[in-house]
Amino acid sequence: MQLEATRVDIGTSRPLVLLNTVDAAELGAHPLDRVRIEHDDGTMTGIVKRTDELVAAGSIGVTEPLHHVRGTVDVTLAGPPRSVRYVRKKLDDIELEADELETIVRDIHENRLSDVELSAYVSAVYTNGLSLEETKHLTEAMSGVGQRLTWETPVVADKHSIGGVAGNCVTPIMVAIVTAAGLTMPKTSSRAVTSPAGTADVMEVLCDVEFTIAEIESIVAETNGCLVWGGGVDLSPVDDEIIRAENPLSVDPPGQLIASVLSKKRSAGSTHVVIDIPYGEGAKVESLVAARELADDFKRVGDHLAVDVSCAITHGTDPIGRGIGPTLEARDVLDVLESEGPESLRLKSLRLAEMLLEHCGVDASSTEILESGQALERFRRIVAAQGGDPEIEATDLEPGAESTTVHAARSGITTRVDNRQLCDLARRAGAPLDSRAGLVIHRTVTEQVEPGDPLYTIHAETPTKLAEAERLADELEPVRVRSKADALVERR
Amino acid sequence: MQLEATRVDIGTSRPLVLLNTVDAAELGAHPLDRVRIEHDDGTMTGIVKRTDELVAAGSIGVTEPLHHVRGTVDVTLAGPPRSVRYVRKKLDDIELEADELETIVRDIHENRLSDVELSAYVSAVYTNGLSLEETKHLTEAMSGVGQRLTWETPVVADKHSIGGVAGNCVTPIMVAIVTAAGLTMPKTSSRAVTSPAGTADVMEVLCDVEFTIAEIESIVAETNGCLVWGGGVDLSPVDDEIIRAENPLSVDPPGQLIASVLSKKRSAGSTHVVIDIPYGEGAKVESLVAARELADDFKRVGDHLAVDVSCAITHGTDPIGRGIGPTLEARDVLDVLESEGPESLRLKSLRLAEMLLEHCGVDASSTEILESGQALERFRRIVAAQGGDPEIEATDLEPGAESTTVHAARSGITTRVDNRQLCDLARRAGAPLDSRAGLVIHRTVTEQVEPGDPLYTIHAETPTKLAEAERLADELEPVRVRSKADALVERR
Structure with missing residues (x-):
């Protein structure tokens, strides 16, 4: 026709x-x-x-x-593209061959699948799972499309967190420590998809994050590292398409997760990677047993790709650091680098940096590098190389001026500080687009509080956004306080 | 905002x-x-x-x-609608409760699910299956939306074929016989979705098929039956939405199939239903064992809904009748009613009508009703009541004038007459939209043929469509001829 x-x-x-x-x-x-x-x-x-x-x-x-x-x-x-047959095969719980997974990845990359077909792929992988062999093939296929970075140093350090923890901005601190120790760590990070701030959003408070490959190479040549947005360099782009179908269903099947993460790492030219696996109630991985299984599979697939993987199983039930939202997390990062900062962020960054250094065979103390100011100095060089002001300090960073503090209504112990509710609240306040919007958490879990003690403060850039966040805060209870004496929570 | x-x-x-x-x-x-x-x-x-x-x-x-x-x-x-949680639950292979299935059905009906979510539902049902309990609840929920027909007679006969067989137009003949025997059979049928002709498309060659409920009631009052398009009366409309997601994946999970069919029957007010289950290579149900299981489940769900179900397991590997396409199938139907007609169509219609009569407790011989001309007379009354010409005869129906006949290239036995390939070919020739387009099959399976014997004829309304169908015919081999002496099919 x-x-x-x-x-x-x-x-x-x-x-x-x-x-x-x-x-x-x-x-x-x-x-x-x-x-x-x-x-x-x-x-x-x-x-x-x-x-x-x-x-x-x-x-x-x-x-x-x-x-x-x-x-x-x-x-x-x-007719339909060939991969639809393979999606159907996976729905039938038949193991897919390397070339079949490659065809699926290529058809997703070239946008040949409809939403119905893409969702069937995600559903089939979620419900029938991927074998270790399939995961290896999928990872290879995914890293076979999009761009590829190469580096001159034999060891290229990298890290990834599977996510779900609010305020978990350890990456800038780790990059500062690891590059100060002489390693190459060209870190590409994402912007927030469903969270109030991705590492790229946090770094953007301090400097530019969107660069071409040539610009990234020159930043890394100058400072050993970078902290840039990965979306600008098209590493394993099929991942983004798959995430688009996973999000509405709130599924993130382990085999697909491993393939998504490691294909990106391989395309980024990373040789040694530490994977942060937070686990616990409300986290992506709920049990220690499941976290260990995931860690083992990460390592096995890493071996197959000649990417040296080491996994850190961490606490995933409550937030890390004090701030949630781009500016507030950037302030925490600078606080840790400049002096003490929030202890949870400081300790987690130190432990993960230590692991990564050891994993790369470097004999250096991350605590010493942090406490001596070398990490701060290195971080400032990276900020300057990325077009930011190297002199910026934590105290220069002001959160949104519109704010409300929520106080404890009774005395008791904080039994839960809920990642998901805090994320929802910070987003409602405007994060990540309003970079100064977000939350400051005043109490971590298992602390004694008295009536009127501040639990958390909401910051927004506009009165409207603050009002919206306040309305949501009335419905939620992100910081829960419980007294052992109270069998009854309230009467109404 | x-x-x-x-x-x-x-x-x-x-x-x-x-x-x-x-x-x-x-x-x-x-x-x-x-x-x-x-x-x-x-x-x-x-x-x-x-x-x-x-x-x-x-x-x-x-x-x-x-x-x-x-x-x-x-x-x-x-946030997402509640049913997304239940889709996720089904993906996790957890049995759904009645109210959860009801919520899914309602959200599909009200178009609240995105394609990704609808496909996840279909994928989950396909891969994890539906229990008998779930199927019962789903059927009830599906028949709870859309319109509902009621009839005054205590027995209302109906039939359904799960499909996949080309030329299988037994319905008009069955309705003619069954209504002539005094039963009420208000038949609503579909138009073709992926086939070259639905029963509604075939009837439309002879008379109108789109009527309001009041009009249908008056046709049935006059003739005991009707042969109308179901799309005009909105029975169990959720089915159409689900089919939209099933088609691209070529899946049709048994539990969903049962729910779709029986919810429509219940909404149509049918009390006694014969389900035709064609089985065999290339059919929807491939084995006799699977056909029997499906039949048992159909009966169990029917019991639950107080719809009396009886199943006919039939041959599903090759076509029924001679013609494929609206006009050619209408010609076969009239041929059977007027005199002999194609034997496969005549016999299948008689056997199914016999079953339905017996199932409804009527002691009458379908062969006698057909051979005495009572069925033809009744069919003509229905055609007249639906605004058609009751005097029309098989010989009045001319297929498309543009035609090509494909001949046997070698001598041997016809080992396969392929439903799917014949359907594709008839559609390419223009069916069902070009109602006179389609195929005439000259050889059924296991017949001896000699080189040059006609195998099938393609009819089209325009030279362009004929050329397109010829091109496809060159690629396919819908009627396969094999000689026992030929180990080699061809050398090139």
Whole structure:
């Protein structure tokens, strides 16, 4: 069928084609079917949507990935991509071969799967699991697409946290310590997806984080490290697509998690990686046994890829540090580097840095590097290399001026400081987009409190956002106080 | 956030909202997140898409289900609907309760699930299965939405085929026989989704098929039966949504199939139903054991709903009748009613009608009703009641004038007449939209053929469609001929 191509933007990055209902019927094309589009410069495939209004009969609307398709084109029905068969196979709980996983990864990368098919892949992997062999093949396939970084030093240090802990901004401190010890640590980090601040959001308070590969190489040549946004360098990009389908379902199957993390590390050219696995109630991994299994699988897949992996199982039930939100976490980071800072952040950073140094075979004391000021000095050089002000101090960082403090209503012990509720609250206050929005936690878990003691403070940049966060705070109870004497919580 | 609502049609029936990237970021709304829209007449929920172009900052584009939303509206982030938790639970292979299945059905009905979530539901049901209890609850829940028909007679006969067999148009013949025997059989049928002709498409060659409930009641009052399109009466409409996600994955899990079929039967007011379960290579059910299991489950769920179910396990590897496509199948139907017709269609219709009569406790011979002409006479009354010409005869029905016959290239036995390939071919020739397009099969399976014997004829309405079908025929081999002497099929 001959149709006239017109561009449309309907808020998607997939190659969709909009057909008028009349043309779709004539072609026998149902929603989610594929059509082959032959145009002057080649052949493309698009996924069908039908419309009565947006596109007139005789025309075909094409979304962004097909925007180079112009003029009169020949449209015919096409079958589904090969990977749909393999998704179906995984739904049938049959182990996938290396080339089948590679086809799935390629089709996801080239946006060939519809949401229904992508979700079926995620659901199949979640419910039937991935074997160790499959995870290895998937990791290789995922690191086979996108860009690849290479470094001249034989040892390239890296770290990753599987996430879920509020305020857990250990990365800048670790990079400062490890690079000060002479190792290369070119760290690429993400921005927040569902959390109030990713490491990239925190660093952006202090300096630029978006750089080209050439710029990153020059920053690393100058300082041994960097703290940049990974989205700018397209490492293992299939991960982002998979996460898009995992998020609405709140699933994060272990095999897929390992493949996502290690494919990124391999593409980043990392040789020695410490993986932080927080576990406990409300964390991604709920039990110590599950954390150990995950750690072992991380190491096995790492071996297969010749990436040296070491895992730190950590406490994942309550936040690390005092601040939550970009500016407040940046302040904690500087506080630790300058002097004492919040103890939980300081200790976790030291322990993980120590592990990474040892893992890389470097005999240096992270405590000494931190306490002597070498880490701070190195951090300032990185900030300067990334276009920031190296003289900035913790006290220069002001959180949002609109604030409310929530106080204890009774005396007792803090029995729970809830990561998820704190994250929701910080986001409602405006984080990460309003970088000075967020929370300051005044009490950690198992502390004695008296009525009127401050539990946490909400900061926002505008009165509206503060009001919204206050409304949510009334519904939640992120810091729970319980008295042993109180069988009854309240009467109303 | 205050935004100005504007209507958009982007080829979807889901309640989507398009936000400009700037507003989406400000709101913290990711693709597939939900937003609550408070407008003058109430509150609605929409699923987020982001766009740079289609909708300007300060506006919100709303798709059809939200088209009553106008003017300035207040938009805030909302959580996912409750059923997403239950989908996740099913992914975890935990049995769902009646109210949880009901919530899923309601949210699907009200278009509250995104494609990712709907697909996760289908994938979970496919991979973890539904228990008998779950299937019962799901069937009840599905028949609880949409319209409901009621009839005055205590016995209401019905039939359903789970599909996959080309040319299998037994329904009009069965309705003619069963209603001629004095039973009520108000049959609602579907149009083709992935096949070359549904029963509604075939009947539409002879008369109208789209009627209101009142009109259907009057047709049934006059003739004891009808042969109408079910899409006009909205019986168990959730089924259509689920099929939309099942099709791209080519899955049709048994529990879901039972729930879809029996919820429709219950909503149609049927009391006695014969289910046709074709089995064999290439059919939906591949083994006799699986067919028997499915039949038993159909009966158990029927018992639970007080619908009397009886199952016919039939041959599903090769087509029934001679013609494939609306007009060609209508011709076969009239041929059987008028005189002999294709034996496979005649015999299957007789056996199923016999079963249905017996199942309803009626002592009548379907062969006698057919051979005496009573069935033909009754069929003509139904055609007349549905606005068609009762005098129409098989010989009045001409297939598309553009045609090609494919001949045997060697001598041997027909070892396979492939349903799926024949369907693809008939669709490529234009069926069901071009009602006179389709195929005539000249050889059934296990017949002796000589070189040059006709195997099948393709009919199309236009030369272009015929050429397209010919091209596909060159790739396929829907009627396979094999000689015992030929170890080698061909050398090239």
